[in-house]
Amino acid sequence: MTDLIRAIRGMNDQIPPQADWWREVEGRLTRVLAGYGYREIRFPIVESTQVFSRAIGDTTDIVQKEMYTFADRNGDSLTLRPEGTASCVRAVLENGLLQQGPQRLFYLGPMFRHERPQKGRYRQFHQLGVEAIGMAGPDIDAELILMTARLWRVLGLERLRLELNSLGTPEARARHREQLVAYFEKHRDLLDADSLVRLERNPLRILDSKNPALKPMLAEAPRLTDFLDEESAAHLMRVREVLDDAGVAYTLNPHLVRGLDYYSRTVFEWITDELGAQGTVCAGGRYDGLVAQMGGKPTPAIGFAMGLERLLELMPGAPSADAPEAELYVIGAGPAEKRAALSLAEHLRTALPGLRTLVHCGPESLKSQMKRADRSGAEVALILGADELAQDEISLKPLRGQGEQRRVPRAHLTETLLGLVGSG
16 A cells, blocks of 8 residues: 655645635735735745845844755755745835835735744744835834734734834944843853854844743843934834824833844734744834845835734634535436536526535435535535426525425525525
């Protein structure tokens, strides 16, 4: 017997009805984004490796350890996208979108990182990303955060908390870095292996360590907020004022640094305690230097991304495995009736587009077809036998207790079905 080929570890299938639920949640999210004027952008899953090494930073864990990178047949280095911001900026520049003015964009799709799979962390995962490119003021920062708060309301999520910080300017971070390195060198014997590597490459990332043994030492580390320039401090205050006006609660977290090199000024995370170690549901911030870093003119920008797998773990109302396949199940008793059943179903899909209509395909007996109709979860079976076909009628059999089986003239079928199952 041939061994069963299985999916790659950390890359998961989405099967019905879970895939239906994904589509429903994605629809809710994108409708909110459209209400704020955001439009969808789509870009390739595979990019030149340089897109990410230049944008994310050679010192980050993503570039150093996690990217799926390979050489194609021409010897070019290609990478499966590990995040969306760098690809989005590349697409905006390549297609000249900024010549049309500021851009509000969103994207939705799979990302790839070679990590140790665990709940909430997968090698193929899905993100909804939002980028606002070309707007410099704190108002767009605040609006993005307000939009995320609205997304949680639309999805029925309640137990998320917002953490906020400012990374200031590159000059402020340089001053902070100098003091931070001196502090960590003084406590070098307390640092774990990962932190010692970060001390050489990106000491700011040590502040983001999840090692509980480091917490007391990190609590006393120099804070970036103490090095903020006056303009960055004022920018953060303006963001806070809008959030306060809107009643959006937040906590200032001076250790919130984010894991990518391109962030500056405002950074934020929405966090839950319900997913264990993988508690960040949505995160983002301002990246004013990235467009120039990618070859464009200096352009302000801000964005965020949320992991859909983690989001769906928190969502109330996910469908059960026995969710119905259709509302209407059409059955033909014999070959002629089966042909008529296909035509009838096409008519119903036009007349009642809100209802899912399933036609039984295959040679099973009428009894077997009725059993399949019941197992499908449909509300009504539509039966075409020789008599019905001759009389231009259809037998309707309610499957969920709405009454007795009856025959209905085809001319009255649509209105009768609307009375039985509604318009969807």
